[in-house]
Amino acid sequence: MADLEIFQKTLGQLGTNCYIMVNHDTNECIVFDPADEAHVLKEIFDTPEFQLKAIFLTHGHYDHMGAANELKNTYHVPIYASKEESEKLLCKAGANLSVMFGNPITVEADEQLKDGQQVEIIGTMLKCLLTPGHTAGGMCYYCEELQSVISGDTLFCESVGRTDFPTGSGSELERSVREKLFALPDETKVFPGHMNMTTIKWEKENNPYF
Numbered sequence: 380m381a382d383l384e385i386f387q388k389t390l391g392q393l394g395t396n397c398y399i400m401v402n403h404d405t406n407e408c409i410v411f412d413p414a415d416e417a418h419v420l421k422e423i424f425d426t427p428e429f430q431l432k433a434i435f436l437t438h439g440h441y442d443h444m445g446a447a448n449e450l451k452n453t454y455h456v457p458i459y460a461s462k463e464e465s466e467k468l469l470c471k472a473g474a475n476l477s478v479m480f481g482n483p484i485t486v487e488a489d490e491q492l493k494d495g496q497q498v499e500i501i502g503t504m505l506k507c508l509l510t511p512g513h514t515a516g517g518m519c520y521y522c523e524e525l526q527s528v529i530s531g532d533t534l535f536c537e538s539v540g541r542t543d544f545p546t547g548s549g550s551e552l553e554r555s556v557r558e559k560l561f562a563l564p565d566e567t568k569v570f571p572g573h574m575n576m577t578t579i580k581w582e583k584e585n586n587p588y589f
């Protein structure tokens with residue numbers, strides 16, 4: 380078993396959770412949702428203990444990817460996102476909310492992920508769970524070895540993400556959580572895009588949306 384750990388950094392004006400998964404055996408790491416404040420993240424990735432290998436996006440909202448291009452250009456690492464998100468949000472500054480935030484950007488995914496795809500990286504395996512609802516191409520990343528899922532804005536502690544932005548759908552979000560996330564083992568730790576960590580068991584029993 381690899382010596383894996385997940386660190387959280389809360390970044391940007393909306394307090395978006397960015398997660399860094401590191402393999403302490405190899406000092407390789409990946410980052411999920413580099414939200415903003417690239418300088419904060421670069422301080423970490425400039426150390427030998429955190430060699431950045433890839434950037435994963437849960438979805439294409441500006442407040443989750445504001446630092447993605449700068450990290451990609453600095454460390455020459457690929458950006459992973461779902462195919463749907465890549466086509467519908469990443470490349471459209473209006474739809475990805477960056478216009479609304481006053482800093483229009485587009486992001487290009489180097490690797491376009493499909494539902495159920497497994498990605499072997501930094502000595503572990505990530506399973507990609509397509510969870511449309513908050514956005515059409517929202518992707519959660521499940522690491523069985525860590526019993527953890529990075530849930531983006533699909534599932535929060537006792538809440539869910541908004542569905543009134545472009546490509547959002549309340550009925551799809553409900554189905555995604557019930558069929559994809561609640562199908563994970565109860566003990567799975569949930570690392571959401573905003574606010575506190577939770578578990579699948581806690582959300583099944585306490586989330587008022589289900």
Ligand SMILES: [Zn+2]
Nearest residue numbers: 438440513532
């Ligand atoms: Zn969002």
